[in-house]
Amino acid sequence: MQNKLDDSNIAKSPQPDPLSWVGKYADYLFGFAMSRLRDEDVAKDLVQDTFLAALQQLDRFEGQSHEKTWLTAILKNKIVDFYRKRSASAIKDLKVTGAEHEQQDFFDAETGHWNQKHRPQAFGLETDNPLMMKELGGILNDCLTKLPVLWLSVFSMKHMDDLASELICTELKLTAANFWVIMHRTKLNLRACLQKNWN
The missing domain is CATH 1.10.1740.10 (RNA polymerase sigma factor, region 2, helix turn helix motif)
Known part of the structure; x- marks a missing residue:
């Protein structure tokens, strides 16, 4: 044996x-x-x-x-x-209080729901249509290229690499407040860009 x-x-x-x-x-x-x-x-x-x-x-x-x-x-x-x-210099220009003020325009102070003017619009997307999905992917890519480098960095690390928020803050030397400001502004920017360019 x-x-x-x-x-x-x-x-x-x-x-x-x-x-x-x-x-x-x-x-x-x-x-x-x-x-x-x-x-x-x-x-x-x-x-x-x-x-x-x-x-x-x-x-x-x-x-x-x-x-x-x-x-x-x-x-x-x-x-x-x-x-x-690339993000070290961009952090200096980030103002948390400004983002809080921006949110007041988007959401009702009493209910927390979207204001009518800023409410997300339906895209009319057919997910089983490969041509439509490819076109949307191209538009999303164009919208991503327009983001400031810090925003793209945070968004990519969070939603493409699936990294924890705490790890992103550590790696990029961000405070938790700065992280959430960047995510908020990025999502609003992407939403506006997609709605503008999607027919």
Whole structure:
């Protein structure tokens, strides 16, 4: 009877192959970066930085995950670093009291319901129509590109990467109040842009 664990039966991820990364993962990583940054040049730069960082950390790859997952994790960190650097100056201009005043225009003070003028309008969207969904996706993408970088950073981290609000505040050095102001303004801005551009 064999008491020792046979290491040969344990499946490990193959060693990363840096020579194949560009061919295998560049398009995927670029698409991932573009969906969060909306800036082609920055996305290309961060993908290149990801490959370089992965080469420098090659000895740390333990095979616990697929190399695509590992590269994506490195890219996520690069994106967060980019957000952090770009958002530092934008935080100074953010005024919480101004956002509270803005909300008074949108909501009834007594009931908390939308005022008639600012009430969201129905889009008339047929979710089973792929052409309509593609058109809406294009309009949403255009609206996202118009957002200030800090707003896009917070929105992407929250709704695309599904990060906890506390983690976003820590990463971007935001207060909880600033975070909620940004989310509020972003949603109002996106709603207005979609309603304006959707026929």
